[in-house]
Amino acid sequence: MSGMNQNARMGSVLRIERTSIYDGQGLRTVLFLKGCPLKCRWCSTPESQRPTPQKGYVRDLCVGCGRCVRACPQAALSMSEDGLKVLTDSSKCQNCFVCVAKCLQNAHKKYGSLQSVQEVVREIAKDEIFFFHSGGGVTISGGEPLNQPDFVAEVLQECRGLGIHTALETSFYAPYESIAKVLPWLNVLYVDLKHLDKELHKQWVGQDNSLILENIHKADQVNEPLEIIVRIPLVPGANDSDVNLSATAKFCKSLQKLQEIELLPYHRLGLETYKNLDLNYLLQELAPPSQAWISERADFLALQNPGVPIRVGG
Ligand code: SF4
Ligand code: SF4
Structure with a gap:
C-alpha cells in the first residue's frame, strides 16, 4: 500500500458491512465510523453517536x-x-x-473498535473482485465520518490507489478544512439535506443548517470530477411539508454537480439498540409512513422541478 508509515493512524470504527446494495452503485463495502456532532431525533444508529467504543x-x-x-x-x-x-x-x-x-x-x-488504516483497507480490499464485476466499491458512513477527516482521507486515498470506487455519506456538518482533505479521493458524495429552514433544522437536528448549506455550495465548486447525490431523510411531521420540499428543490437546482435526489423514508429499525444502550428514543409515537404517502411526497418534490431524478431509497 502506498503512503503507509510506522505510526499507523487509527480510527474509531463502528462496523464494516460487506456486499451492501443500498449505499451507492454496485456491491459496496460500507465502513461505518463512530462519532457524530448532530443529534437527529430520528437517528436510527444511536450506537454511532459516541466517538469511542x-x-x-x-x-x-x-x-x-x-x-x-x-x-x-x-x-x-x-x-x-x-x-x-x-x-x-x-x-x-x-x-x-x-x-x-x-x-x-x-x-x-x-x-465499535479502534482500527488502523491498514486493517480497514485490508478488509475493504477483500471484495475487490465483486467491486470489479458489479461496478461497486467502498462507502464510508457513520456517525459522521468527517469527525475523523485524516483517517477517512487516508482510507480513501489507499482505496483509490487500489482502483476502488469511493463514496462518502455525510451530514457535511464539519469545518471545510476537514471536507477539503477528503474530496480529492472521492468519486461520489452523498450529502444529507435534513431541513431547509434554519430554526427547524436546529430544532430537529440540534444545529442550524448554515454551515451545511455553505459547505455543499463550496464542494459543488471544486474542480474534481465529483458527483453529488442529495439525500433527504423523509420524516413525517418534521421535513415533509410542501414548503420544505419546495425549498429543497430550489436549493438543489442551484447545484451543478448534483446527479440525483434520494429520499430515505423514516423507519424505526434502531429501536432495539436504543434499549441496549439505555437511551431514550425521542420519536416513540411516530409511525413509519405508508408507501402511498412516500410516493405522493416524491411526486410533489418532482413537480417542483429540482432538475435531477428522484429516487426512493431503502
Ligand atoms: S461494566 Fe463492563 S466495560 Fe464497564 S468497567 Fe465493568 S467490565 Fe468494564
Ligand atoms: S449475568 Fe447476564 S450479562 Fe452477566 S454474564 Fe450472566 S448472562 Fe451475561
Missing part, C-alpha cells in the same frame, strides 16, 4: 448468572433486586469490555 446490554439474552458482575474490575455492575437483569453504573464503567468477554450469552455487546 462503548458497551451495550441485551436484557433478553441475559440469564442472570452473575459472571459479569463478579468480573467487573470497577464494580460498575450489579444484579437487579429480582435477579433478572444486570444494572450498569455508567459513572463507574471504564469501557474495559471485560464483561463482554466474560458473558457466555453475548448479553453484553461492544459497539
Whole structure:
C-alpha cells in the first residue's frame, strides 16, 4: 500500500458491512465510523453517536448468572433486586469490555473498535473482485465520518490507489478544512439535506443548517470530477411539508454537480439498540409512513422541478 508509515493512524470504527446494495452503485463495502456532532431525533444508529467504543446490554439474552458482575474490575455492575437483569453504573464503567468477554450469552455487546488504516483497507480490499464485476466499491458512513477527516482521507486515498470506487455519506456538518482533505479521493458524495429552514433544522437536528448549506455550495465548486447525490431523510411531521420540499428543490437546482435526489423514508429499525444502550428514543409515537404517502411526497418534490431524478431509497 502506498503512503503507509510506522505510526499507523487509527480510527474509531463502528462496523464494516460487506456486499451492501443500498449505499451507492454496485456491491459496496460500507465502513461505518463512530462519532457524530448532530443529534437527529430520528437517528436510527444511536450506537454511532459516541466517538469511542462503548458497551451495550441485551436484557433478553441475559440469564442472570452473575459472571459479569463478579468480573467487573470497577464494580460498575450489579444484579437487579429480582435477579433478572444486570444494572450498569455508567459513572463507574471504564469501557474495559471485560464483561463482554466474560458473558457466555453475548448479553453484553461492544459497539465499535479502534482500527488502523491498514486493517480497514485490508478488509475493504477483500471484495475487490465483486467491486470489479458489479461496478461497486467502498462507502464510508457513520456517525459522521468527517469527525475523523485524516483517517477517512487516508482510507480513501489507499482505496483509490487500489482502483476502488469511493463514496462518502455525510451530514457535511464539519469545518471545510476537514471536507477539503477528503474530496480529492472521492468519486461520489452523498450529502444529507435534513431541513431547509434554519430554526427547524436546529430544532430537529440540534444545529442550524448554515454551515451545511455553505459547505455543499463550496464542494459543488471544486474542480474534481465529483458527483453529488442529495439525500433527504423523509420524516413525517418534521421535513415533509410542501414548503420544505419546495425549498429543497430550489436549493438543489442551484447545484451543478448534483446527479440525483434520494429520499430515505423514516423507519424505526434502531429501536432495539436504543434499549441496549439505555437511551431514550425521542420519536416513540411516530409511525413509519405508508408507501402511498412516500410516493405522493416524491411526486410533489418532482413537480417542483429540482432538475435531477428522484429516487426512493431503502
Ligand atoms: S454474564 Fe451475561 S448472562 Fe450472566 S449475568 Fe452477566 S450479562 Fe447476564
Ligand atoms: S466495560 Fe468494564 S468497567 Fe464497564 S461494566 Fe463492563 S467490565 Fe465493568
